[in-house]
Amino acid sequence: MFSRRALEALTAAITGAFGIAILVQSLDNGIGWSSAGVESGTFPFMTGLIVVAGSLYNLARGWLRGREIVVTAVEFRRTVALFLPAVVYVALIPLLGMYVTSGLYLLATLRLQNGMSLLRSVLVAVVVSVGLYLVFEWSFQVALPHGLLGAWLER
Amino acid sequence: MQNFDLLMHGFSIAISVPHIALMIGGVLLGILVGVLPGLGAPNGVSLLLPITFGMQPVSAIILLSSIYWGALFGGSVTSILFNIPGEPSSVATTFDGYPMARSGRATQALATAFGSAAFGAMVGVVLITCLASWIAGVALEFGPAEYFAVYFLAFSSFIGVGGSPPMKTVVSLTIGFAIAAIGMDTVSGQVRLTMGIDELVKGVNFVVAVMGLFGIGELLIAVEEEMHARAVSSRIDWGEVFRTIVGLPRHGWVLLRSAAIGCWMGITPGGPTAASFMSYGIAKRVSRRRDKFGTGEPEGIVAPETADHAAGTSALLPMLSLGIPGSATAAVMMGGLMIWGLNPGPALFTEQPDFVWGLIASMYLGNIVAVILVLLTVPIFAALMRLPFFIIAPLIFIVCVVGAYSVSNSYLDVVLMMGFGVLGYLFKKLDYPLAPLVLAIVIGDKAEDAFRQSMLMSQGSLGIFFGNALVTTLVAMGFALLVVPPLLRLIGVWRRPVRPA
Amino acid sequence: MRTLKFAAALIAATTLAAPAFAWQPTKAIEFVATAGPGGGTDNFARAVQAAIVKNKLLDQAIVVVNKGGGSGAEGYTYEKGMAGDPYHLVFGTSNTWQQPMVSKVAFKQSDFTPIAAMVQDEFLLWVKQDGPKDVKAYIEAMKARNGAGKMGGAQSKDTDELLTRMIEKTAGIKMIYVPFKSGAEAAVQLAGGHVDSHVNNPSESIGQWKGGTQRPLCVFNTKRLAAGPKITATEGWSDIPTCVEAGLNIPLFQQPRTVWLPLKVTPEQTAFYVDLMKKVQATPEWKDYVEKSSQTQVFLTGAAFTDYMTQDMERVHKVAEEQGWLVK
Numbered sequence: 001m002f003s004r005r006a007l008e009a010l011t012a013a014i015t016g017a018f019g020i021a022i023l024v025q026s027l028d029n030g031i032g033w034s035s036a037g038v039e040s041g042t043f044p045f046m047t048g049l050i051v052v053a054g055s056l057y058n059l060a061r062g063w064l065r066g067r068e069i070v071v072t073a074v075e076f077r078r079t080v081a082l083f084l085p086a087v088v089y090v091a092l093i094p095l096l097g098m099y100v101t102s103g104l105y106l107l108a109t110l111r112l113q114n115g116m117s118l119l120r121s122v123l124v125a126v127v128v129s130v131g132l133y134l135v136f137e138w139s140f141q142v143a144l145p146h147g148l149l150g151a152w153l154e155r
Numbered sequence: 156m157q158n159f160d161l162l163m164h165g166f167s168i169a170i171s172v173p174h175i176a177l178m179i180g181g182v183l184l185g186i187l188v189g190v191l192p193g194l195g196a197p198n199g200v201s202l203l204l205p206i207t208f209g210m211q212p213v214s215a216i217i218l219l220s221s222i223y224w225g226a227l228f229g230g231s232v233t234s235i236l237f238n239i240p241g242e243p244s245s246v247a248t249t250f251d252g253y254p255m256a257r258s259g260r261a262t263q264a265l266a267t268a269f270g271s272a273a274f275g276a277m278v279g280v281v282l283i284t285c286l287a288s289w290i291a292g293v294a295l296e297f298g299p300a301e302y303f304a305v306y307f308l309a310f311s312s313f314i315g316v317g318g319s320p321p322m323k324t325v326v327s328l329t330i331g332f333a334i335a336a337i338g339m340d341t342v343s344g345q346v347r348l349t350m351g352i353d354e355l356v357k358g359v360n361f362v363v364a365v366m367g368l369f370g371i372g373e374l375l376i377a378v379e380e381e382m383h384a385r386a387v388s389s390r391i392d393w394g395e396v397f398r399t400i401v402g403l404p405r406h407g408w409v410l411l412r413s414a415a416i417g418c419w420m421g422i423t424p425g426g427p428t429a430a431s432f433m434s435y436g437i438a439k440r441v442s443r444r445r446d447k448f449g450t451g452e453p454e455g456i457v458a459p460e461t462a463d464h465a466a467g468t469s470a471l472l473p474m475l476s477l478g479i480p481g482s483a484t485a486a487v488m489m490g491g492l493m494i495w496g497l498n499p500g501p502a503l504f505t506e507q508p509d510f511v512w513g514l515i516a517s518m519y520l521g522n523i524v525a526v527i528l529v530l531l532t533v534p535i536f537a538a539l540m541r542l543p544f545f546i547i548a549p550l551i552f553i554v555c556v557v558g559a560y561s562v563s564n565s566y567l568d569v570v571l572m573m574g575f576g577v578l579g580y581l582f583k584k585l586d587y588p589l590a591p592l593v594l595a596i597v598i599g600d601k602a603e604d605a606f607r608q609s610m611l612m613s614q615g616s617l618g619i620f621f622g623n624a625l626v627t628t629l630v631a632m633g634f635a636l637l638v639v640p641p642l643l644r645l646i647g648v649w650r651r652p653v654r655p656a
Numbered sequence: 657m658r659t660l661k662f663a664a665a666l667i668a669a670t671t672l673a674a675p676a677f678a679w680q681p682t683k684a685i686e687f688v689a690t691a692g693p694g695g696g697t698d699n700f701a702r703a704v705q706a707a708i709v710k711n712k713l714l715d716q717a718i719v720v721v722n723k724g725g726g727s728g729a730e731g732y733t734y735e736k737g738m739a740g741d742p743y744h745l746v747f748g749t750s751n752t753w754q755q756p757m758v759s760k761v762a763f764k765q766s767d768f769t770p771i772a773a774m775v776q777d778e779f780l781l782w783v784k785q786d787g788p789k790d791v792k793a794y795i796e797a798m799k800a801r802n803g804a805g806k807m808g809g810a811q812s813k814d815t816d817e818l819l820t821r822m823i824e825k826t827a828g829i830k831m832i833y834v835p836f837k838s839g840a841e842a843a844v845q846l847a848g849g850h851v852d853s854h855v856n857n858p859s860e861s862i863g864q865w866k867g868g869t870q871r872p873l874c875v876f877n878t879k880r881l882a883a884g885p886k887i888t889a890t891e892g893w894s895d896i897p898t899c900v901e902a903g904l905n906i907p908l909f910q911q912p913r914t915v916w917l918p919l920k921v922t923p924e925q926t927a928f929y930v931d932l933m934k935k936v937q938a939t940p941e942w943k944d945y946v947e948k949s950s951q952t953q954v955f956l957t958g959a960a961f962t963d964y965m966t967q968d969m970e971r972v973h974k975v976a977e978e979q980g981w982l983v984k
Binding site: 004007008010011014015018019021022025026029033036037038039040041043044047048050051054055057058061062070071075076078079081082083085086087089090093094098102105106109110113114124128132135136139140141142143144145 | 187188191194198199202320322323325326329330332333336340342343345347348349350374375378379380545546548549550552553556557560561564566569570573576578580581582584585587603606607610611615
Binding site: 197201294295296297298299338339340341342343344345346353354356357358477489498499502503506563564604608611612614 | 832
């Protein structure tokens, strides 16, 4: 599904874009030497230059290397099946809070994706959510997000 | 000899039923917070600080330092089992610990880590006992130029040991430097590289980056390669723990060398993270089995763990004698010291000998208690590996998400962590090395600060890095590590297996 | 542990008669400390927390959260986003108004509702044990170094550097200011002789003074500090001359420790916290904290606090303008 060439190009593009962002941002901070010593943009600017140059090199080198497939369609589907629910999970946290979302996420992956029995998956989900609450909120006083749902309940 | 008498006196204070009970309680709590990424010894310490105010200072510090020992040990557990380092200093442990656990030797990997960690800590404590006053003096010799030289040494001992394409190593390293520079700059007070996101003024936390790069990235690789199909059988086997510990002396030379590196980096302000990376880097260079490194080689666990704990332990000394907190935990403990009316500093040793030597004695005992307790838990942790992948994977996601959030109660960190996960996946897939990236994130900004402070002090002259014998030696060693191995390889001398002499 | 906490909550809930206030908190309150664990502002927030909890001044739990990233800017930025929420108090210093002047942070002082300034931390001029014996000798020594004398401090363009620049101007000398991460770090650099002096708070260097590695030359206050117990064999805080006495004409330089609510809170909510902080100052725990850290207790609120701020902002602005620190 994806050739090495494609992945190399994608990665080099990401690193290169980051490099350009560093270059642009570091210009704001000043480059070179002033009465306050080495100016704060100097090192970021140098790293930016190196990142951009390195990304170009990796892009060219990656492009020349064969077209062999490094991620097959089956493999890609498996990865997405793992990552996508996790992304949805993270996206829902501001809405439903950490505890509810974690439970739902577990329930969804265990029950819907992997066909664990309803009773067992509910059990795991509840134990993990309550466990999180007990460890973080109750004993260590680290407040995890309650989300809009929590705000609504606490009204 | 005088120190020895004082130490015996210290033992007479530390060995009592309530104190041993405090140690056990502290260590267990420490293991718990250490195992959970996002929580760490500071959480445990600040939780218990209020209830210690009614105690004798000695009892209180014994309890708090036991949390510290427990957390140090606990931190390695997730590194080895799930490739999630809970703190900077246990990153290097993942390089061989995780492959070893994956290949079904989780028990052995954990026991090796704990055994060598305990050895490192012991060497650190012995050093403190014998050389307390001398060490305090050495730490004072370190100004910004010397700091920079130490970081330079750590980088050069680690860079170039991997087999990754050079340009990918360079990109990985420099991206790490740039990430370290994000946020408020100490030397100029300016805000840098925030990319228009105001919250980034706090910088990118290391734990957030590694949980994504290592934890999530590895998970994505694992599911793609269907690693979970290879069932990992690990029986609950205390015998295996025992055999591993008894077998540790086989790595005697690695243990000693790593402990020496650890103590040196702990006394000089390099710290445990730099120590563990440096020790791993050097072990990989000189080991006869260097080709096996990265695939689950015991020496690759022994080297970073020993150095990490030796450094962590010997770093407590500067805290007591100089009042520099070497870590967040030490800072909280120092806050506690002041509330008890004790002022850390050179006078503490002469004014409060009971307290200081009681604490040092409790370091011996606390470590013994910690290693026994943690070894007992090994088979239980190892059994986690038997859970099927489809349960473990969402749990790891939850642990990473909660961990990233609780580092500084920030949702942005969770999003960043997921981003780092994708980056980690791509990098791993395409042979970009992750270790230089991580090392640069951890000590890159410190190295930059030290360099610029030096430049301020010398008014722009590089001569400050050759200003005295100490800094010159450090810089020269750094260059030697950087230049000599490639040269030797070039002329073919290096090919010959080096005997661990 | 849990039972303890539970019991405490129970007692608090049953014994507290509701004071006559238009507003009462109904859930846990978060204290945002704009410093890492162990920092001066962290100790301040935790001292207030301890005073409230131990004296049961409140029937709600208090959680201290450290947001010290970016020299505290992390905490302020976070608090700014809490507009309208009276359950988050931010604990800071004069950085609330000073930091926005000199660096591009995403908040300004007018993003917060002032509650009070509760304590003033003192500054002293410190040198190495074998350094110049008094302020006059120090100034002479710095003159002789011809601009290469070094002053260490915590952070850049912060109170430490501000004071350094004021010393330069008053004494007619030039120094190199070297910013470190914290006052504790600066103290160690001084003990090792890598810098010539620093201007730490008393609590940051008391251990070093006791241990005989460094000593204070003068205190930047109009009068000497409270006596307290002797620190070294012969000297205590009250033996240190004021800087004006010693010949350095900077009468007063202090660091206020301040408490703020976010914007858009009601006057009743503000009044509740002002009253709470006033009660905190009457507790023995608080008095103990102030004494042990050798700070000076104040209570500035309302117009007095605003006047103080305006004055201080003018002073900072003047130095910052001369030094070219102001953000464009």
